Amino acid sequence: MSAQDDAVTTPRDDEAPALLQVRDLEVTFTTDAGPVVAVSGVSFDVRAGQTVAIVGESGSGKSTVAAAVLGLLPRNGRVTAGSVTLDGQSLLGLSQRRLQRLRGRVLGLVPQDPMTNLNPTATIGRQLVETLEDTGTASGKEARDRAVELLTEAGIGQAEERIAAYPHQFSGGMRQRALIAIGLSASPELLVADEPTSALDVTVQQVVLDRMEQLTAARGTAVMLITHDLGLAADRASDVLVMYRGELVESGPALTLLREPTHEYTKRLLAAAPSLASRRIEIAKQTGAEDAVEGDDLLARTDGHETGTDEPPLIRVENLRKVFPGARRGLFGREPDVVAVDDVSFDMPRGRTVAIVGESGSGKSTVARMLLHLLEPTSGRVLLEGQEVDARRQADEIAFRRRVQPVFQDPYSSLDPLFTVFRTIEEPLRAHGYGDARTRSQRVYELLDQVALPAAMARRYPAELSGGQRQRVAIARALALQPDVVVCDEAVSALDVIVQSQILHLLADLQERLGLTYLFISHDLAVVRQIADHTCVMEKGRIVEQGPTDVVFDSPEEPYTQRLLAAIPGRSLELSL
Template identity: 65%
Template sequence: MSPEVAATTTGSGGPDPRDGATPLLSIRDLEVTFTTQQGSATAVRGASFDVMPGETVAIVGESGSGKSTTAAAVIGLLAENGRVTGGRILFDGTDLTERGGAGIARMRGRDIGMVPQDPMSNLNPVMRVGAQIVEALEDNGVARGEEARRRTVELLEEAGLPDAQRRAAQYPHEFSGGMRQRALIAMGLSCRPRLLIADEPTSALDVTVQRTILDRLEALTAERGTAVLLITHDLGLAAERAHRIVVMYRGEVVETGPAAHLLRDPQHEYTKRLLAAAPSLASRRIEIAKHGGGARVAADDLLAVTADAPADATRAAADAVVEVEDVTKVFRIRGRGLLGRGTDFTAVDRVSFTIPRGTTTAVVGESGSGKSTVARMILALEEPTSGTIRFDGEPVGGKDRAAEVRFRRRVQPVFQDPYSSLDPLYTIYRTIEEPLRAHGYGSASRRRERVLELMDDVALSPSLLRRYPAELSGGQRQRVAIARALALDPELVVCDEAVSALDVIVQSQILHLLADLQHRKGLSYLFISHDLAVVRQIADRVCVMERGRIVEEGTVDDVFDHPQEAYTRALLDAIPGRSLDLGLRAG
């Protein structure tokens, strides 16, 4: 398809900003090359597209397709071993490839803002969140002193962070993943840039907050003419929010055009594969296939697996692998200054549920609702303030060393943040082999065979085994984390946003892998997620949490088809792309 498609329909429903405009950002024949131990590797080749003033352009594609590398080249933040080896990057007529590092650095913040993908590694862990935003405002000459602190609170409020003044005094580790991402969004918008590069800006956010953030980005675009270059793997989000979509595959732009037109009538085979795998667009289609009994390839296969779960609810409850009874968790939040008074914060409030053996229970809700805290208590990484958690009939926590080792082998986590959960000094091979070695799994050659099996299971090339986490994309790092969790064949896997960093094709592969393992080995899953379309595909039962409490619980079909609570209905209504007709059919 030609880059200039005649149709002018936009994803957000507004006028086409391209009419009579000169591009704010124009990328022509871009080539980016990295120097590795194995030689030179071209990550982007021949990429060309434009971003107009006030326009939102979404770049979609699988992990490693060159999306984030293209964005990093624009803002001059390529890794030390990366360089632009061809083409031009024109920003408002100036070729950024000729400006050098110092020239581009002066444009960051004021002219080109950035919201990075990984919220934890991009926030200073020893600085309060508010101080980091104040620093950005002062460094760019936007505001100073008390004015900068006041503006910081306003920015956090605009980004959807409740109780912003108190939160500004906290450190990143005191924020949930979604809260950290909102702080980064506030920082990226702080200087009102002309172009905002948003690299997976809402991948850690629940759907309701995601809508708030994206509404804010749209308002900023309309009010100040700010353009947005949105890097995302969520096609529903791209369809709903972008004027145009650029599809990248293996470093090349394979298709581009107006969002709704491209998604209704994809021309390239890879774009068609993305659409077929996209859960944000597929959840309704799966429902139709299920009720209609039609032969819908991936969807029906997955539903067949989940349908094999025990049908007798009484028997399933009696054979619960995890029992959570009346559990409460209270945190002490520090006050301002050395002598500031702390306050109690109830993160989890009298929560009870069970996970029947061999099934998947999902816990959904907004960021800060207590989902991840529940997961950490089940993993014995946090101790409940009150209440009881039992695994296989035995209380969790307070075990002797031998019992704890056995528990750790039987219960494995996959955390939300793949960078901080992987040792940056370990190769990928050592990362996956480490649990095998620690638990005395076979000989060195058998461990290597097992590592290779796991790499194949999570769709990673064995050539990555000699690399380090920093050399992988966010989605690749998450796949490594999943492979490591599956290494010891655990009985319970706690997945805390385990697929949130994955592109839709690999996400589909991982969900099918998890379902297949459950079917064959009787695995049980606790699935923490803000992506309700994914939950629809993978879970048997769902618990909806709001402000530390479970407000609705039941089978996935009951909760999704007949939600009883207004809060649950709001979560479902906020799924990106839910209301868009993109021509997808069940048959």
């Protein structure tokens, strides 16, 4: 089953006929610049009870396919060719009334972002009950009881009380469970799950997906899973379709496709996918044996402070603690204080990468902000070359900031939209009084070259750049003042895997050439493994485990670390590779 055409069009004889048949689907968007074909020539089947995954990066058209199947294309989008049939009935060209009757009962949706997909002004229970009523599944008291049942099934405890809660009172994981309960409430034949867990922490992701799998298996629901994560697709689906620039480039049974990818893009996707098996990106090996030996030397020193080596770390973090006062409550009361970071200590040896991993709320970003002097610690200190920087002395503070620079998570919001790339990179040079206009300009082009952006990019605005290009600009800006330390707070989390891999290689390359020291904050263990020499695992404000990255990953001691590692999607893929 290596040739894609076979997998797509020939139904296997021993299987039941397909529930959903998509043939030569083409979707066109009308834009100001004229019609744009977003999806073309896409054909696939989903059989009853089967889970099929569509994998691709953002902009590949995978969500557009889902929207076309559900009849939920935005106003400017239209199916311009092909057919979509469910149980032999065409879904295209149905009236809104006919479609409304199919929705919920035949076609279910679990949408992408749990934060934006629930009605903020209605209780969770109300949102379930109205679905049950309008799909004719249940009404009145019966609907309410059924809502409680559905929430319980979806893994929400004390559903009897929680049914009265509003979405903002739920965590992201609970909201996604509620959305799964809503999507399955009228027992649809086909459930479209559009990136159902990409906004969730890895451990929550696993639990939520497990629950969804159980529920759909029990109901015999077919699932069309849309995801950017190849590992997750391989874990959860029997068949995988790979989309690239609006076209289906490869499809087939999950394991076959991952073992013997035929299309160039699938190969690149596989090569770029960070996974547990991946090792640290070793630029040293390419640049020569001498460097590699030196690298090994430094690696041995990584845990110097534990064994008492005299080489001092570039940055030493000592017993850092941050307490946020609790929110006011009632007339005089206060909620208990929140200990965001508790007794965190680690060393950052020069020229090495220290990573902090943890789930959202673990305090990892708070540590980063304290290290950047953006937040004052409640107690503890940050030493740069053994010296504590006095935040009250402005000159020291400025000198510190010159040496320690940040790269933040979201390349879409961390660049000033009104600044050109040139101005963004030049700004820190100007602020710190670096040279005259000519030398600054030279430096900007030098930096663009270092991050592998063409000089012509200098005149562009952030809106004209892709996510990866923006993150390169952010890195160039951080490097402008030749810092010693770069703090990368989830710097690659918002990027597609291939771009992510490119940025990680860029970071490794820059480290090698410029001798940079990184603090790398991430929730993604697979990424951490690729870049870090030393890994700290944080849970609830504390470092529960730290050590050389290989040791932490290969023989984790703490149950929490073991749980985190076990939750990474794509483990099955690795074991079989």
